[in-house]
Structures are given as structure tokens and as C-alpha cells.
Amino acid sequence: AQSVSQHNHHVILSEAASLELGCNYSYGGTVNLFWYVQYPGQHLQLLLKYFSGDPLVKGIKGFEAEFIKSKFSFNLRKPSVQWSDTAEYFCAVNSDTGRRALTFGSGTRLQVQP
Amino acid sequence: NAGVTQTPKFQVLKTGQSMTLQCAQDMNHEYMSWYRQDPGMGLRLIHYSVGAGITDQGEVPNGYNVSRSTTEDFPLRLLSAAPSQTSVYFCASSYSDSGPYEQYFGPGTRLTVT
Numbered sequence: 001a002q003s004v005s006q007h008n009h010h011v012i013l014s015e016a017a018s019l020e021l022g023c024n025y026s027y028g029g030t031v032n033l034f035w036y037v038q039y040p041g042q043h044l045q046l047l048l049k050y051f052s053g054d055p056l057v058k059g060i061k062g063f064e065a066e067f068i069k070s071k072f073s074f075n076l077r078k079p080s081v082q083w084s085d086t087a088e089y090f091c092a093v094n095s096d097t098g099r100r101a102l103t104f105g106s107g108t109r110l111q112v113q114p
Numbered sequence: 115n116a117g118v119t120q121t122p123k124f125q126v127l128k129t130g131q132s133m134t135l136q137c138a139q140d141m142n143h144e145y146m147s148w149y150r151q152d153p154g155m156g157l158r159l160i161h162y163s164v165g166a167g168i169t170d171q172g173e174v175p176n177g178y179n180v181s182r183s184t185t186e187d188f189p190l191r192l193l194s195a196a197p198s199q200t201s202v203y204f205c206a207s208s209y210s211d212s213g214p215y216e217q218y219f220g221p222g223t224r225l226t227v228t
Contacts, residue, residue: 004156006156009154034216036219042221043204043219043220043221043222044157044204044219045219046216049216090156090157092157101147101159101162101172102157102159102217103159104149104156104157104158105156106154106155106156107154107156
């Protein structure tokens with residue numbers, strides 16, 4: 001069965017600091033990868049996704065992620081965070097084309113201090 | 115479009131009570147699913163459906179039932195509530211022929227079982 005690991009459970013940054021959140025998955029075949037964000041009191045929103053092609057994908061709000069197949073990783077990055085980026089971030093993977101369900105990581109809570 | 119809607123937003127149940135969490139989408143998505151979100155565990159799949167009349171179990175199906183009589187609706191039934199079912203429940207949907215399998219999430223239902 002596939003699994004997703006997010007190693008950073010709680011990250012605290014100051015505004016303008018750079019961000020990198022780790023995500024590793026365990027599945028040897030073709031994968032679709034996602035990062036979702038959940039702002040306080042809100043539902044999950046898609047930040048970005050990777051299916052094929054350029055392994056560096058850009059999403060909304062200045063976020064990007066790089067798929068490194070050899071490392072089974074899909075880390076999320078942002079060069080300069082803002083206070084409004086305070087949220088919980090979830091990495092997710094889908095690797096079963098017959099079942100569209102996502103397997104989620106445990107999430108990383110990001111707190112950006114002004 | 116309203117997207118994915120869920121009712122109620124909040125619910126408190128006593129142990130042993132039953133209830134139905136409602137989920138509806140107006141995007142004509144064939145695929146729908148239910149997740150529960152617990153602290154430190156990300157989202158876990160409860161049940162899913164690939165179309166009207168077709169449902170299947172996810173990762174944590176015990177204590178829950180689903181049915182899918184229409185494309186739009188996918189209710190989740192708690193048969194006999196237990197404190198372990200205290201959680202936030204999210205419904206999601208996606209296009210039937212979407213390669214990316216991007217899922218759209220509802221706002222969630224926060225359930226407390228006492």
C-alpha cells in the first residue's frame with residue numbers, strides 16, 4: 001500500500017523567510033502528486049499538482065514543488081512566506097488509476113510570525 | 115456552481131445514536147468520497163463511489179455506511195456513534211475522466227460524540 005510521509009509537523013517562520021516542506025511517498029509505479037492547503041477554519045484547497053512532464057511545478061500564491069523520482073520526494077517550496085501563509089499543508093498521492101482516492105500525509109502546520 | 119456542500123457544519127451526538135452526514139455536488143462529478151481528519155493523522159478515506167449505484171470501502175470503513183442513488187448526493191451514515199468517531203469529516207468529488215484526479219473538497223462537518 002502506498003504511504004506518504006511529511007517529516008515536518010510544525011514549522012515556525014518569520015515573514016520573508018524561505019520555506020521548504022518535505023514530502024516522501026512509498027510507491028514504485030506511476031504517481032500523481034498533490035499539495036493541498038487548509039487555512040484556519042476552511043476546507044482543503046489545491047495548491048499544485050504533478051502528473052507528468054516538467055518535474056518542477058508551480059502553483060498558486062507563489063508556491064512550487066519539485067518531483068524527484070529517484071528520491072520519491074515532492075517537496076513544497078516558497079521563496080518568501082507571508083503571514084497569510086499560516087495554514088496546514090498536506091501532501092497527497094494517487095497511484096491507483098482505478099481508485100481515485102488520495103493517500104494523505106499527516107500534514108505540516110506552518111506558523112508565520114509577522 | 116456551489117461546488118461540494120456538506121451539512122450540518124457541526125453536530126454533537128451521544129454514544130449509540132445514529133445520524134447521516136449529507137454531501138452534495140453540482141459539478142456532475144462521477145467520483146465522490148468521504149474522508150475523516152484527525153490531528154496528526156492527515157485525512158483517511160472512509161468510503162468512495164465511482165458512480166451512482168457503486169460504492170466501495172476505503173481505509174477506515176468500520177461503523178459507517180454509504181449509498182449513492184444519484185450522481186449529486188453521497189450521504190454518510192453513522193450506524194451507532196462512538197467517541198472514536200469524533201472527527202472532522204470531509205466529502206470530496208472529482209471528474210470521471212480526469213487524468214489528474216484532482217479532488218474538490220467540501221467545507222467539512224465537525225462531529226463530536228460524547
